[in-house]
Amino acid sequence: MKAAIRHLKRNRGRSILTLLAVLIPVYSLVVMFGLAGGNLRDMFDTATRLDTGHLQIRHAERRGMGSALPLIKDPDEIISTLDRIEGIAWRTLRLDLPAIASVGERSQAIVVQGVVPEEIDPISSMRGLILAGRYLTSKDEGVVIGEELAKLLKIDVGDEMVILGVHPETGVGALKVPILGIYSTPAAAMGRTIIQAPLDVARRLAHSIAGATAVVVRVAGVTGPWDARRIDRVVAELRAILPSDYEVLDWRRLAPQVASYMAIIKPALFIFAAVFFGLGALVVLNTVYLSVIERTRELGLIISLGASQWRVIRMILLEAGILSATGAVYGALAGVSLVWIVEAFGGLPLPAAFSSMMKAIGMNPVLHLRVSFSQVALSAAAMAGVAVIAAWYPARRASRLEPVEAMRYVG
Amino acid sequence: MSDNRLIETEGLHKVYRTGTVETPALRGVDLELHSGEFTAIAGPSGSGKSTLLHLLGGLDRPTSGETFLEGRAMSKLSKDELAKLRLTRIGFVFQAYNLIPVLTVLENTAFVLELQGVVRAERIERARKILAELGIEQYADRYPNRISGGEQQRVAVARAVVAGPSIVLADEPTANLDSGTSLELIDLMRRLNSEKGATFLFATHDSRLLDRVSRLITLEDGRITSDETR
Ligand SMILES: Nc1ncnc2c1ncn2[C@@H]1O[C@H](COP(=O)(O)OP(=O)(O)OP(=O)(O)O)[C@@H](O)[C@H]1O
Ligand SMILES: [Mg+2]
Numbered sequence: 001m002k003a004a005i006r007h008l009k010r011n012r013g014r015s016i017l018t019l020l021a022v023l024i025p026v027y028s029l030v031v032m033f034g035l036a037g038g039n040l041r042d043m044f045d046t047a048t049r050l051d052t053g054h055l056q057i058r059h060a061e062r063r064g065m066g067s068a069l070p071l072i073k074d075p076d077e078i079i080s081t082l083d084r085i086e087g088i089a090w091r092t093l094r095l096d097l098p099a100i101a102s103v104g105e106r107s108q109a110i111v112v113q114g115v116v117p118e119e120i121d122p123i124s125s126m127r128g129l130i131l132a133g134r135y136l137t138s139k140d141e142g143v144v145i146g147e148e149l150a151k152l153l154k155i156d157v158g159d160e161m162v163i164l165g166v167h168p169e170t171g172v173g174a175l176k177v178p179i180l181g182i183y184s185t186p187a188a189a190m191g192r193t194i195i196q197a198p199l200d201v202a203r204r205l206a207h208s209i210a211g212a213t214a215v216v217v218r219v220a221g222v223t224g225p226w227d228a229r230r231i232d233r234v235v236a237e238l239r240a241i242l243p244s245d246y247e248v249l250d251w252r253r254l255a256p257q258v259a260s261y262m263a264i265i266k267p268a269l270f271i272f273a274a275v276f277f278g279l280g281a282l283v284v285l286n287t288v289y290l291s292v293i294e295r296t297r298e299l300g301l302i303i304s305l306g307a308s309q310w311r312v313i314r315m316i317l318l319e320a321g322i323l324s325a326t327g328a329v330y331g332a333l334a335g336v337s338l339v340w341i342v343e344a345f346g347g348l349p350l351p352a353a354f355s356s357m358m359k360a361i362g363m364n365p366v367l368h369l370r371v372s373f374s375q376v377a378l379s380a381a382a383m384a385g386v387a388v389i390a391a392w393y394p395a396r397r398a399s400r401l402e403p404v405e406a407m408r409y410v411g
Numbered sequence: 412m413s414d415n416r417l418i419e420t421e422g423l424h425k426v427y428r429t430g431t432v433e434t435p436a437l438r439g440v441d442l443e444l445h446s447g448e449f450t451a452i453a454g455p456s457g458s459g460k461s462t463l464l465h466l467l468g469g470l471d472r473p474t475s476g477e478t479f480l481e482g483r484a485m486s487k488l489s490k491d492e493l494a495k496l497r498l499t500r501i502g503f504v505f506q507a508y509n510l511i512p513v514l515t516v517l518e519n520t521a522f523v524l525e526l527q528g529v530v531r532a533e534r535i536e537r538a539r540k541i542l543a544e545l546g547i548e549q550y551a552d553r554y555p556n557r558i559s560g561g562e563q564q565r566v567a568v569a570r571a572v573v574a575g576p577s578i579v580l581a582d583e584p585t586a587n588l589d590s591g592t593s594l595e596l597i598d599l600m601r602r603l604n605s606e607k608g609a610t611f612l613f614a615t616h617d618s619r620l621l622d623r624v625s626r627l628i629t630l631e632d633g634r635i636t637s638d639e640t641r
Contacts, residue, residue: 006513297508304470304505305570306498307526308491403470407505 004319011294014287015323021283022327022387023334025276029379030335032272034369036265038347040258041224041370046186047255049125051194053216054231056254057238060247067098068167069213071206072246078215081242087234089220092119093212095202100164101145101195103153110149110193112163114202114212123218126183126196133157133181138198142180146191150182157182163195165205173205225251225262226372277383281390288320289394299398300406309399316398320391327387328380336376339369417577417610418444418467423476425462425633436462437473438633444578444612449604451613451621454630460614461582463630467612468501468580469493481577498526502571504581509567510555517542517551520570527574541573542566545599561592565599572603578610585617597623 008015048054057078059070072078075093082091095114100107117136121127127135131147143163145155155161157179165173177197185191203211219231231250238248252259292299303312342348348367423440426433436459444450444467452460465471466478469485478485480500488496497503510519517538524534542548547565550558555566564584571579581600585593597620603609613620621627629637 003511003513003518010513298511301505301508301511303494304468304497304503305523305526306494306496306501308494310491311526404465407508 004315004322007291007295007319008323011291014291018284018287018320018323018387019327019330021280021287022324022383023331025273025280026328026331026380026383027335027338028276029269029273029383030332030371030376031338031369032269033375033379034335034339034342034371035367036269037224037370037372037375038368040261040265042368043258043261044224044251044255047258048218048251049123051190052251052254054219054222055217055235055238055248055250057215057217057242057246057248058213060245068169069096071095071167071169071208071211071213072215073208073211075210075212075215078242078246081238082215082217085234085237085241087220087230088217089222090119090123090218092116092216093199094214094216095199095206095208095212096214097165097167097202097206099166099205101149101153101161102164103155103159103161106153108149108152108192110163110195112143112165112202112205113194113196114199114205115196116199117196129183129185130181131184133179135181136196136198138200140180140198141201142178143195143197143201144181144183145179145195146193147182147184148188148191149193149195150179152192155179163205165202167206167208170207173207175201175205177201224370225258228252273379273382277386280383281386284320284324284387285390285393288316288391289397291319292316292394292398296401296406296409299401300403300409303399303401304403304407312399313392313395316395317388317391320395321384321388324384324387324391328384331383332376332380335379336371339371342367342369415446416443417446417448417481418442419479420467421477421479423463423466423478424474425459425466425471426474436633437466440476440630440633440635442628442635442638444610446577446610447604447608448626449601449611449624450626450628451615451624452628452630453615453621454636456616458630459633460630462633464580464582464612464614468503469497498523499574500577502574502576502579504564504567504571504579504584506583506586507560509570510563512555515552515554516547516558516566519555519566520573523570523574538569538573541569545569559592561588561596564588564592564596568596568600568603572607572609578612580612582614583616584613585615585620590619593617593619 059072061070079091079093082088093116097112097114099110099112101110117138126144130144133144136142136144150156153161160176160178163175163177165175183191199212203209217234219234221227222230235248235250242248299312346366350367420440420442423437424435425437426435440463452463454460462471466473469488472486480496485493485496511522514522517535520542521534521538524537529537539548539551542551545565545568547562547569550562550566555563558566567584568579571581585596588596600611601623604611613624615621626638626640628635
């Protein structure tokens with residue numbers, strides 16, 4: 001061990017290169033994991049907080065509904081079922097209704113989300129997104145709309161618009177409502193089409209006094225898609241106990257963009273890791289190989305004196321192992337530090353040009369990083385392992401040197 | 412004499428092959444060495460002295476023929492078995508580059524003991540003891556490049572005998588030394604021979620060494636041409 005460290009010190013430059021060959025991939029991978037994880041959490045959060053919840057209970061779809069969701073006539077029955085099972089953090093009723101918003105000559109297809117503002121307040125970030133005016137209370141007779149829709153219809157807080165609700169089960173309903181507030185969201189499509197109204201307003205529009213289209217549920221202890229199993233458990237339980245009139249949809253169905261992002265990012269990270277590990281391994285192989293060549297005579301001496309092949313292999317692997325382990329630990333520390341620092345400053349705001357693009361595709365323009373301990377540990381351990389495996393070839397070469405020839409070698 | 416027979420060779424041949432060129436280095440060497448001998452192999456350059464030492468020490472394999480070390484046929488041993496045999500039965504002193512540069516004199520001396528798996532405290536003690544016997548304990552903590560060539564060769568001798576081998580094979584141990592230093596080294600090895608019964612076999616041109624051996628074997632063109640005990 002002492003001798004190994006002295007060897008490494010003797011050729012500092014090469015040792016540092018080997019160390020970096022492990023450190024950089026580990027660092028990069030931790031940061032990549034951080035970006036992917038942060039992104040995923042943001043997407044999941046945006047989708048499940050603002051819109052879908054972790055799961056929804058809806059009336060099983062009937063034919064001929066178009067874009068409208070079937071009405072649940074008696075949602076209280078579901079609420080009382082939910083109150084009886086474990087692991088539910090939160091639930092609320094919602095009534096989504098396809099509609100047309102018009103102001104004078106201008107009109108736009110929208111979806112009216114009837115919500116209970118007091119209930120969604122602690123979960124939804126909607127109140128924080130209000131740009132102008134104010135957010136709703138359940139007593140209100142008005143709505144909040146997205147800035148994109150306000151721009152399209154050229155209306156502002158205090159103006160009125162006509163909403164024409166169309167539901168195949170109950171027919172057409174029309175209301176004239178004031179704009180109480182305007183919100184701004186990273187998701188531009190949402191800003192154009194989603195308006196929020198108190199549940200009672202939506203019910204009037206749908207001619208359904210007690211109805212809803214969905215019970216939106218959040219499950220306890222879920223911080224991101226990585227906690228999906230908790231959600232799955234609740235989904236399975238609900239499916240078992242709810243009457244077959246109802247269907248239970250989880251976030252994968254409700255926010256397919258999150259699931260498909262996950263499906264893309266996993267192989268992408270895997271390829272990224274493979275490429276970086278491969279490059280790191282090549283550098284390690286090369287530097288260890290050079291050090292074996294350079295020490296041919298010394299290795300010849302050691303073999304002459306009677307070192308076994310395995311002993312020589314161990315010696316070389318020990319040196320590579322010390323460097324790899326050090327590189328992996330420092331790479332992981334550097335990566336985790338970066339994640340930690342970025343998060344301590346509240347994320348990394350993207351440059352303006354980028355941020356509008358990100359907004360357009362519904363992503364948060366502030367980059368957040370998130371890594372799990374197992375991702376960091378796995379990246380570090382895997383790279384260190386790959387490095388030691390890469391050192392195996394030169395180590396084996398070293399162990400097979402012919403002692404007489406090796407001692408005659410002049411570098 | 413045959414009761415302390417240490418090494419015996421039968422018709423050792425060695426042909427070096429480089430490309431299509433074949434260089435016969437040994438052409439049938441039959442030889443017996445006994446414990447306690449202090450023997451030199453002399454002969455002109457290229458006569459095969461080093462080659463013979465390498466074969467006797469299990470560093471290389473003959474093209475044909477057999478070497479018995481303490482009755483064991485060396486050609487039957489695997490690479491690792493040969494390594495083990497070198498480690499436990501044979502001490503080596505080479506002409507130069509005997510020492511591992513990153514190890515101190517003490518660590519170099521203790522290195523074969525470490526390879527043998529001797530525990531740390533014991534190998535340090537044994538290495539210190541042999542360095543003291545050879546009068547070089549003051550260099551124990553220096554690195555090889557911080558001592559003279561003569562001192563390096565003494566450390567090499569210390570390392571060669573520290574584990575108590577059956578025989579020490581020394582290829583031109585004095586070739587890089589000046590006359591005074593050579594004599595000191597030769598005296599040291601003689602002392603080890605007479606006081607501790609250590610067996611030495613040299614390959615050398617050095618007349619100072621040749622004058623002090625108890626047996627002189629002459630090689631010419633890969634064959635033994637004379638073998639005199641004095
Ligand atoms: N690795 C090798 N490849 C090819 N030929 C070799 C090799 N080693 C030795 N020889 C040849 O074998 C013959 C014997 O060489 P060896 O080194 O045993 O002689 P030597 O008596 O030790 O000579 P010297 O006194 O110069 O050390 C020489 O002709 C030499 O050129
Ligand atoms: Mg020679």
